[in-house]
Amino acid sequence: MLNSNIELLAPAGDFDCLKAAIQNGANSVYLGSNMFNARASATNFNKDELKEAITYAKLRNVKVNFTLNTLIRDEEFKDAIEIAKFVYSLGCDAILVQDLGLAKCLIKLFPDMDIHASTQMSIHNLQGALELEKLGFKRAVLARELTIRDIENICMNTNIEIETFIHGALCISYSLV
Numbered sequence: 001m002l003n004s005n006i007e008l009l010a011p012a013g014d015f016d017c018l019k020a021a022i023q024n025g026a027n028s029v030y031l032g033s034n035m036f037n038a039r040a041s042a043t044n045f046n047k048d049e050l051k052e053a054i055t056y057a058k059l060r061n062v063k064v065n066f067t068l069n070t071l072i073r074d075e076e077f078k079d080a081i082e083i084a085k086f087v088y089s090l091g092c093d094a095i096l097v098q099d100l101g102l103a104k105c106l107i108k109l110f111p112d113m114d115i116h117a118s119t120q121m122s123i124h125n126l127q128g129a130l131e132l133e134k135l136g137f138k139r140a141v142l143a144r145e146l147t148i149r150d151i152e153n154i155c156m157n158t159n160i161e162i163e164t165f166i167h168g169a170l171c172i173s174y175s176l177v
Contacts, residue, residue: 012053018057019056022057022060031067032068033083036072066092068102072101077102084110088110096116096118098120116141116163121141123143124150126153126157132160137160139161142163
């Protein structure tokens with residue numbers, strides 16, 4: 001079912017970017033820590049900065065999406081869950097994930113927190129979006145290769161929220177199209 005709610009979601013790699021996004025009308029921001037973040041080589045937030053950033057956004061009624069959007073190794077799983085618990089305790093609105101095992105665990109641990117499927121999950125058809133919906137995901141960030149017609153088909157035939165990129169090349173992935 002097509003939902004016409006549009007959200008301006010902006011990246012916030014540091015506190016200055018966070019302020020700029022919010023002051024320029026972002027309804028939501030996404031940010032990450034120095035662990036388990038696809039933008040690991042970029043500037044990110046440590047735990048103290050995360051607390052300050054989430055508080056700043058929440059005081060201004062801006063949603064915060066936290067990125068845990070890398071594949072998680074078995075030995076990293078406990079640390080990924082701990083950082084998720086930390087941002088949950090701070091009032092984070094959603095966690096963006098790539099790793100399906102981590103996502104399923106987060107959906108079970110935090111049933112009242114939105115879990116979003118990262119573009120790195122390569123959701124490129126209706127069947128993928130429907131499967132995420134069945135698993136309990138709130139949103140799918142669709143693969144970038146989709147046409148407007150493909151996106152419309154997914155939007156019209158699923159109840160999961162859909163996010164698409166409109167600009168930028170910071171998230172790099174590949175596909176065989």
